Amino acid sequence: AQSVTQLDSQVPVFEEAPVELRCNYSSSVSVYLFWYVQYPNQGLQLLLKYLSGSTLVESINGFEAEFNKSQTSFHLRKPSVHISDTAEYFCAVMGMNTGFQKLVFGTGTRLLVSP
Amino acid sequence: ETGVTQSPTHLIKTRGQQVTLRCSSQSGHNTVSWYQQALGQGPQFIFQYYREEENGRGNFPPRFSGLQFPNYSSELNVNALELDDSALYLCASSLLGKGYEQYFGPGTRLTVT
Numbered sequence A: 001a002q003s004v005t006q007l008d009s010q011v012p013v014f015e016e017a018p019v020e021l022r023c024n025y026s027s028s029v030s031v032y033l034f035w036y037v038q039y040p041n042q043g044l045q046l047l048l049k050y051l052s053g054s055t056l057v058e059s060i061n062g063f064e065a066e067f068n069k070s071q072t073s074f075h076l077r078k079p080s081v082h083i084s085d086t087a088e089y090f091c092a093v094m095g096m097n098t099g100f101q102k103l104v105f106g107t108g109t110r111l112l113v114s115p
Numbered sequence B: 001e002t003g004v005t006q007s008p009t010h011l012i013k014t015r016g017q018q019v020t021l022r023c024s025s026q027s028g029h030n031t032v033s034w035y036q037q038a039l040g041q042g043p044q045f046i047f048q049y050y051r052e053e054e055n056g057r058g059n060f061p062p063r064f065s066g067l068q069f070p071n072y073s074s075e076l077n078v079n080a081l082e083l084d085d086s087a088l089y090l091c092a093s094s095l096l097g098k099g100y101e102q103y104f105g106p107g108t109r110l111t112v113t
Helices: none
Strands: A002-005 A010-014 A019-020 A022-025 A029-039 A044-050 A056-058 A062-067 A074-077 A086-093 A109-114 B006-009 B011-013 B019-024 B029-035 B044-050 B055-056 B064-068 B074-077 B087-094 B108-111
Touching: A002 A086, A010 A022, A019 A109, A022 A029, A022 A074, A022 A086, A029 A062, A029 A074, A029 B074, A044 A056, A044 A062, A074 A086, A074 B044, A086 B055, B006 B055, B006 B087, B019 B087, B044 B064, B074 B087
Parallel strands: A010 A109, B011 B108
Antiparallel strands: A002 A022, A019 A074, A029 A044, A029 A086, A056 A062, A062 A074, A086 A109, B006 B019, B019 B074, B029 B044, B029 B087, B044 B055, B064 B074, B087 B108
């Protein structure tokens, strides 16, 4: 079984400031890791994923996340946020070799970017 | 390439009633998953269908059931609605074994009164 913990329910930051959204997970099997973003009244959009290889993965809009196996973490970072980054961010894991692809999500972190 | 679509957008039902939600998968995808997202929570996995068969289920009672059709569209049926069933229901399509990312639709907001 897997579980995901996002300790920060809300993170307020000023525009152009750096931000880190924390994600820790627990699993009895190896996992794939994902970050999804949800804008108001919309579904979820994949931001980035870690399947294998380099532990640092990047998105096209400047976000990056680093897989740390020893700390079972997959924190999301951006060096300079924009107003348009205001959204809910969900960290998720998927157990490998389980026969089906089930995402287990955290409770989400609301990123609030103000001018 | 057409994305994942869901209908209806919003729905209001009364406790005890039955509801059917619909999902049209992204072109080329053979797997559909359904998630329930209660207010202020992360999505919870309900079940997954692959080639018209349920191949995985989360911790939801049997009154939650589904179908996947040959064209890979899907339905989620909920019987004997309870107040706690009020949530955003998300459908996600994927290609089993390829890439592992799931593509989500905009969701159906169900309110049970």
